[in-house]
Amino acid sequence: METFSTQIVADFAVIMTIAGMVVFLFHKLKQPLILGYLIAGVIIGPFTPPFSLVMRLDVLGAAAELGVILLLFGIGLEFPLAKLRRIGLKVPLGISAIEIALMFSISYGIGWILGWSFMDSLFLGAALTSSSTVVIAKVLTDFGKLKDTSALLMMGILVAEDIIVVLILALITSIAGASSLSLVGLTWTIGKALLFVLGVLIIGSRIVPRIIDWIARSEHNECLILIALGLCFGLSITAYLLGLSMAIGAFLAGILVASAKCAGKTASLIYPIKDMFAAMFFVSMGALINVTQFEVFLLPALLVTILMLAGKVFGCGLGTKVFGYDVSTSLRVGLGMGQIGEFAFIVMKVGQDMNVINPLLFPTVGVAAVITTFLTPYLVKLSYNIDMTQWRTKPKRSSNKSEDF
Secondary structure (H helix, E strand, C coil), rough: CCCHHHHHHHHHHHHHHHHHHHHHHHCCCCCCHHHHHHHHHHHHCCCCCCCCCCCHHHHHHHHHHHHHHHHHHHHCCCCHHEEEHHHHHHHHHHHHHHHHHHHHHHHHHHHHHHHCCCHHHHHHHHCCCCCHHHHHHHHHCCCCCCCHHHHHHHHHHHHHHHHHHHHHHHHHHHHCCCCCHHHHHHHHHHHHHHHHHHHHHHHHHHHHHHHHHHHHHHHHHHHHHHHHHHHHHHHHHHHHHHCHHHHHHEEEEEEEHCCCCCCCHHHHHHHHHHHHHHHHHHHHHHHHCCCCHHHHHHHHHHHHHHHHHHHHHHHHHHHHCCCCHHHHHHHHHHHHCCCCCCHHHHHHHHHHHHCCCCCCCHHHHHHHHHHHHHHHHHHHHHHHCCCCHHHHHCCCCCCCHHHHC
């Protein structure tokens, strides 16, 4: 007789085995592993004929919730306060502001064309604001372009996007959770989010790094893991109780831990746990894509893909040009940023959990994310092959072999 615990173990066996095989195949094909996780989820999911391979979808959902929190915690670990100051976010924030404003405008246009609700357009805009740090870093590394000016600009923009989208997510979840929102209510919502972020960063940066360093010196790795995760989940639930997204609490916890001197050691202990639940998150996102309704969301997905790519290329490219960079650099930044990032799935999951978005919006964004992730290496290669100097002078072949693919 099967019990609840045996069903969970059986489901985890299926999930890990299929995800492992699919991801191994994608690794051999040199494709982004996120695509492998999503496709594994589609295979496992309840909508794929002839039957679902997992028995407890609620457990898969709970694992996805943990995946969101730990994924944001891991992203925060990449952004210590000192690093954020060194990067100098003035230009990236300016470029991101231009791009994000354009993406929200495009999202409302898509919503108007397809007859979507205000909340659908709002969550779509939030989902399209950020590009994929994982995909861009991998592609630039493979092409040996990680130290180029355009690559450094993209890394800065990605940091700025992640910070902005966390704030946007906190704001729209507060709006979605309110039955009605006046100007006073909206002001309070924005103020509450800013107070929480600034309060945690100002107070936490004076306390948390010292505690983490003190525990690390004691050489008790188990204690270090527990304290770091306790802070992660503690700030997540605090954000939730304040009417914000748990994601913002996890992200801030990662920033605080990353500011400790022993942040590298802490991250190395946390990452295996984060990677497992992050994999569960992306697998669960793939499982939510209803392939039986593929013909319903295919055209919207293609529309989102085309307009999103145009918006990213124009928004990031124009923003880069506005801040004084040449046309070639602007084109490389625009084409390089042309994909939907991991944050899109987090945004869609939040909207779905709150029951404020159309169920078809998630698979629409999911398919668009798959297409744009697959296209990214080709767009980056295209951006380096187009010589914009031909519009001014006769093009000269570069003597720098590293510029050739």
